[in-house]
Structure formats: C-alpha cells, structure tokens
Amino acid sequence: MENFHYVLKNTTLSKKSKLIENLLKGNHSISNLKNKKGLLFSNAVLTKFIEKEVKHSSSTLTKKEKRSIRTFSSGEQKKALLNYLIENNPDFLVLESPFESLDQTSVKELKERLINLSKKITLIQIISRKEEILPIITHFLGIKKGKITNIIPIDNYRFTEDTVNFNCNIPKPITFYKNIPNLLISLQNVNVSYNDNHILNDINWNINKNEFWQLIGPNGSGKSTILSMIYGNNVKAFGQEVYLFGQKKGSGESIWEIKEKIGYFNPVMLELFQRSTTVKEMVISGFFDSIGLYKTPTILKEKLAVEWLKLLDLESKSKELFQNLSVVNQRLVLIARAMIKHPPLLILDEPLINLDDKSTQIITALINKIAQESNTTIIFVSHKTTKNLQPNFIYELIPSQKGSIGKILKSN
The missing domain is CATH 3.40.50.300 (P-loop containing nucleotide triphosphate hydrolases)
Known part of the structure; x- marks a missing residue:
C-alpha cells in the first residue's frame, strides 16, 4: 500500500492557528490519519527540551551521550530530537520547517533520514520555501482559517512566483565619509x-x-x-x-x-x-x-x-x-x-x-x-x-x- 505524505505552506498558518494541535489530536479531514498517533518535530519542541534541561538538569534527548543538548550543533540537536520522537513509535510526524537554521550538509543528512523514515510512517511537512519540499511528498494541503479545505495531489498543484519590483530609486545620502580607502x-x-x-x-x-x-x-x-x-x-x-x-x-x-x-x-x-x-x-x-x-x-x-x-x-x-x-x-x-x-x-x-x-x-x-x-x-x-x-x-x-x-x- 502506497504511503501518502503531505505538505502545506507555513504562510497559511497564523500565529494563533491551532491546526498543528488539531492534527496531533486527530481533529482533521485526513482520513488515513484518523485515530493515529502523531508527534511534532519543530524548533519549538526542541527549545522546550533545552529549557527543561536548564531548569531540571535532565538530559532527555542526550541520555546516552551524557552531554548537554546545548553543546550540540543545530544539526546534532535535530538528529537527537528525531531519534527521541521515533523511539516513541508515532504513526505520523508533523515536520515544522525542519531544515531551518541548518547548513547544507546537515540539510542533506536530515533529508536522507526523513526519506527513509517515510517508508514506515506518514510525514506532514510544513514549509516556508518550495525548495524544501521532500521528494516523497504526495499531496498538498490547502488551508483556510486554520482548517484543511482541500487535499490536492502534489503533481496538480502549481506554485506561483511573483516578480518583485521597487518603484523608487535608493534615496541619496546626506551623510558623507572622509578618507575612506579603496x-x-x-x-x-x-x-x-x-x-x-x-x-x-x-x-x-x-x-x-x-x-x-x-x-x-x-x-x-x-x-x-x-x-x-x-x-x-x-x-x-x-x-x-x-x-x-x-x-x-x-x-x-x-x-x-x-x-x-x-x-x-x-x-x-x-x-x-x-x-x-x-x-x-x-x-x-x-x-x-x-x-x-x-x-x-x-x-x-x-x-x-x-x-x-x-x-x-x-x-x-x-x-x-x-x-x-x-x-x-x-x-x-x-x-x-x-x-x-x-x-x-x-x-x-x-x-x-x-x-x-x-x-x-x-x-x-x-x-x-x-x-x-x-x-x-x-x-x-x-x-x-x-x-x-x-x-x-x-x-x-x-x-x-x-x-x-x-x-x-x-x-x-
């Protein structure tokens, strides 16, 4: 049976949107994820673990390494979080801007990990940029007012790019500098x-x-x-x-x-x-x-x-x-x-x-x-x-x- 994986734009979510919470609780219209266990992979979740570690001196994500999660690089932190989430056996993961703040090497490693993971569980990816979309994504989620309005096969969805123009010239300076060498x-x-x-x-x-x-x-x-x-x-x-x-x-x-x-x-x-x-x-x-x-x-x-x-x-x-x-x-x-x-x-x-x-x-x-x-x-x-x-x-x-x-x- 083919696994379905979904993507939606971060720009369709307001700061007060409860969509992610509803996805994790099962309050949504994605039929194959009804009554399934979902977990969130995001910078916000990672930050909570870091704050918990500071307050309670508990290394939930790094027990085996016996190191503070704060000493890890951004890529290592996200790897530790993903390992922790997988150990909790979710049926699907919501990936909120998973590649943000990562360098190219870390992005490549995380992408390969997620592609392999997609063979076992469903992924719902929230993106800021088109280039971030994982190649295993099958459907685009249309969102309006924090709710899923339609589910479109990814091949049928068209991303639009607008041309950006500024109509005025850069304002002239009124501050001038002396003795600036070439x-x-x-x-x-x-x-x-x-x-x-x-x-x-x-x-x-x-x-x-x-x-x-x-x-x-x-x-x-x-x-x-x-x-x-x-x-x-x-x-x-x-x-x-x-x-x-x-x-x-x-x-x-x-x-x-x-x-x-x-x-x-x-x-x-x-x-x-x-x-x-x-x-x-x-x-x-x-x-x-x-x-x-x-x-x-x-x-x-x-x-x-x-x-x-x-x-x-x-x-x-x-x-x-x-x-x-x-x-x-x-x-x-x-x-x-x-x-x-x-x-x-x-x-x-x-x-x-x-x-x-x-x-x-x-x-x-x-x-x-x-x-x-x-x-x-x-x-x-x-x-x-x-x-x-x-x-x-x-x-x-x-x-x-x-x-x-x-x-x-x-x-x-």
Whole structure:
C-alpha cells in the first residue's frame, strides 16, 4: 500500500492557528490519519527540551551521550530530537520547517533520514520555501482559517512566483565619509583557535569599495568569527593582520569609530528590544547607531527616513509601532535603518532566515537594488548560495581539521 505524505505552506498558518494541535489530536479531514498517533518535530519542541534541561538538569534527548543538548550543533540537536520522537513509535510526524537554521550538509543528512523514515510512517511537512519540499511528498494541503479545505495531489498543484519590483530609486545620502580607502577590509593570513578548537586557517580576504560579497559556509565554519573581527570587539583580531578602513585593528581606533562606518543587520538583534518605537523612528535611529530612537532628529533626517519608507511601500505605516509589522516588513525597515547613512560597509548576517518564498524574493530584490544603486560595499552572510542574489564574489569557508580555509567561488 502506497504511503501518502503531505505538505502545506507555513504562510497559511497564523500565529494563533491551532491546526498543528488539531492534527496531533486527530481533529482533521485526513482520513488515513484518523485515530493515529502523531508527534511534532519543530524548533519549538526542541527549545522546550533545552529549557527543561536548564531548569531540571535532565538530559532527555542526550541520555546516552551524557552531554548537554546545548553543546550540540543545530544539526546534532535535530538528529537527537528525531531519534527521541521515533523511539516513541508515532504513526505520523508533523515536520515544522525542519531544515531551518541548518547548513547544507546537515540539510542533506536530515533529508536522507526523513526519506527513509517515510517508508514506515506518514510525514506532514510544513514549509516556508518550495525548495524544501521532500521528494516523497504526495499531496498538498490547502488551508483556510486554520482548517484543511482541500487535499490536492502534489503533481496538480502549481506554485506561483511573483516578480518583485521597487518603484523608487535608493534615496541619496546626506551623510558623507572622509578618507575612506579603496581597500575597505583586509584579512591577511588570519588564524583563530580557541584552545584545541581550530576555527580559521590562513584566511586571506580583501574587500574593496563598491563590491558585493556573499560569505558562505556551514555552521561552525567561522562566519561569525570573521564578522566579530570586523564589526565586533573580538580580541583574536588584535596582533593579526586585520585592516579596517586603512587602519590595522588595535592601532588606536575605538570600536565606535569602526561601527559608525558600518551598517549592520541580524534578525536576532531585536530579541531583547522592548521599547515602543514607530516605524519611522526605527529607520531614523540608524543615524545614531541605536536600535530605537533616543535623540531628536533634524527635519532633513526625518525627510530621508520617509523617502526610505516610500521606497519600501511602507510610508502609510510610518506612525505604526515597529513591533506590529510583519516579519518581512520588519526586516525591510531594519535594512533601511542600516543603510540610511549610506555607510561604506553594510553587513547583512543571515537576513533570509525563517522567511517564506515571497518574503525571500522581496528582501533579495532590495539587497540587489542597494548594490546596484549605491556605493556601499555589501557582505551578505548565509549558509549557502542564494537564488536570484547577484553578488560580484562569493567567499566560501571550507572546514578542515586545522580550521576553515577560504576560497573565492565565483566572480561575475
């Protein structure tokens, strides 16, 4: 008898949707899963196990290894969770964005595991992007208001891709920088180790004005280490051949003198942000290198923020609270915040993580536009190459026993 496996889009689920709960309880219209035992494989479930471990010192997922689950990589954590769920003999698994936050190697390993598992139990996959769909999926679930409305054979379902266009040009800068050399960043024979853990091995990477780079590599390959040497205060940068805007790191410049020349975005930068800030105030705050506005801006700065919101088609939301925006609109605003000064360097750290296809297209289109219409150099950081992104160069970190080596993959 053929096994049926199902897929549905994450975008069809609201934050308050009880669909997953109803699937697990049997309150649904999938006839072959009635009165069957289902379990959930998701980051939320994994987080609960981690929190339980912290509070009660109980290692449910890692009893055999005698290690804390927090010491595992993202791929190892998900593998441990899957093993635990399988041991509980479910009839089906609900897979909520199973590949999010994983590098290419971990994605490949998890896909192979799930494909083999599909021969024994039913899988219901919740996806953000079309490319994530497992090849064993047989049916698409249509969802409306948190309920299954139709079940369509996957071969009969058509995924649509909309073209994303921004109707305005990138606003012109009102902030100008002096004495910015052509060679913005230079890492020469950089090595980083923590005790016996080798992170980077003889990294040589030069980044010039007006270049668009994508930095890729698996989890643990050293991407965050490189960023911290450029943007942060990583002590491993001192005493090495690390040059930022013409000066050797540690030669007297302050961390703030470096940061004022860099626009920075990371999706987790708002985790502890609680202040009630309007959308326009969030964009303006980029002038002051703060998250949220704490100073009175000039009329010119306010005007420029409105121009950025007009570009993003968010002018009508300028007085709304930033926290009330959709995830993709929050990221658009934060990229505008990072760019409002037209900094010499823009660092975008995993800007597409946890986004669906449509949102990915929107953010990618904005980044390409910034690269084409401004003189800002871009470093775009991700686990892998990105569809439709148009970098001039790709710098790949390749792990080895002596630390990751660097390689330029492509130049246009």
